Amino acid sequence: MGTGSTLARRALGRELKRLREAKAMNQSAAGRVIGVSPQTIGRMEDGLPTKVSDLYVNALSDAYAATNDQRKMLLELALEVRTTQKSGGGWWRAYADSGIRLGIDHYMGLEESARRLATWKVTIVPGLLQTAEYRRAIAWTDSPGLPPEQVERRIEVAMRRQERLADAAFAVDVILWESVLRDQIGGPGVMAEQLRRIAFIGQRPNVSVRIVPFNASGHLGSVVGSFVLLEFPQLAATGLIEPPVVFVEEYAGDLYLEREAEVMRYRDAFAEISRVAVDPDTSRTLVLEIAKEYGQ
Template sequence: MAAGSTLPRRALGRQLRKLRERNDISQGAAARIIETSPQTYGRLEEGKVTKTTDLIINALANAFHADDAERRLLLELAQEIRQAPTPKGGLWRADADVIPKAFNHFLALEQAASHVISWQPTVIPGLLQTREYRRALIWAQRPNMPPDEVERVLDVVKKRQDILANEDFRFDALISEAVLRCPVGGRGVASDQFEQLAERSEMPNVSVRVVPLGIESPVGLLTHSFVMFKFGQLPKSKQVEPPVVYEEGFVGELYLEREVEVAQYEDVARRLAQIALPEAASRDLVVKATKELMK
């Protein structure tokens, strides 16, 4: 999967932070070394878009007392950033005004990921939603959104779903049975959605598993919806970025990257998988829910 520049930027930022902290150098001091602002240098360590010339990297490597292997890794990552394939004009640039700023980071992670695990106790995951199902969700959350803006948001959702056609991408969806008991948008919209859910679950790189109601374990009830992004190996430096967890709230988003935090979500995903129905039984339950709506 082409990771664009997101993963090498994250990897470079992580390596620079490690070297800087090893030498007890502040971000402000590091910024002065390359003659930039502390804010711009901070963006470099955060893996955000900023200049990554060899001149800048070598200056930082000198100041951070990097050995030959560490310097070579920094330069390889900088080269990967510059050579990373990017869609002409930017994949989401035309829709930038309808994408919340905080969600840009989500989209970049999703496009860079090789494996995504999603737990949804209330709605169908975005990558599996029909247009009309998503429209109903938008109107419920933002009833006054102009119709043309709604259509553009729906176009973004469709564009996101193109990633499912990539055989190197794996999507594991864990959903509560409660999702199948809520006819979002009405019976017709919901039945179409469930039909598509059953169809997508048959794709070789997509897994849909349902956590049934009445299960004794309350782990699903105690866990908010979340998405975990896992990443493949970078082609040149062979670096593998650690996973990132995204948790969405009604008024804000949370990105978790600390190893101890991510490990907790990995444990929850494992426990949810233990109590979820197998894929075939989950598909049967989705088909049954569809038929019930069509009666």
């Protein structure tokens, strides 16, 4: 599995920022070195798409007094970014006309690059487990005025995204509150099919699906709210491992948490929620029982 350009951009930006700060230079001064705005330096350091030529990297390496090994690492990361970008970037960019929400490009790049995804959901089935009909019902609820062709394009994105589950090296650990199973999105027929889909995917060797039932004792999950914890493999060029990221999806905007203390709080929360979740086999039985309750 390739890690794509997202992780290489993040690693490059992280190293450039570390070297700049060690030299006690601000972003404006760094921008003057290569003739760009401080905002462009900020985008580069944040791992966002921007030009990362060898000319820029060498000039900044000179200004930051980088060692030969540091310069070599930066150039290797920049090459990895450009090599991946030549393939056209992430496949999901071809669906820009579907009206998918802003910011999805960044998340999709992280998910595509991740080696492990752990998620706790209190509402809505995670996208990686959704059926087409369930996804369609969400789209019509979220954007009732959306043209049908854009709705179908969104569904194509969701189904294409699920191809990642076939990668045995991609570990997925899902914990769902029972409310996710009982919220009748799309009606009983849609929910029955969706729950059977959850039970089926949960049998994959790289996927774990567990449920926190309503009768579980008081747990942290109802306080924390839904989140995704993403962990990443080594970068091919340098062997660096990007720090994990916590993704919190909100109605008015998304949140990405990367500070070690923040990530640890969510990692600890996931462990605490895991403590009250029933095991995968019991969870599968519960999911199928609720599917039968929908009368389908």
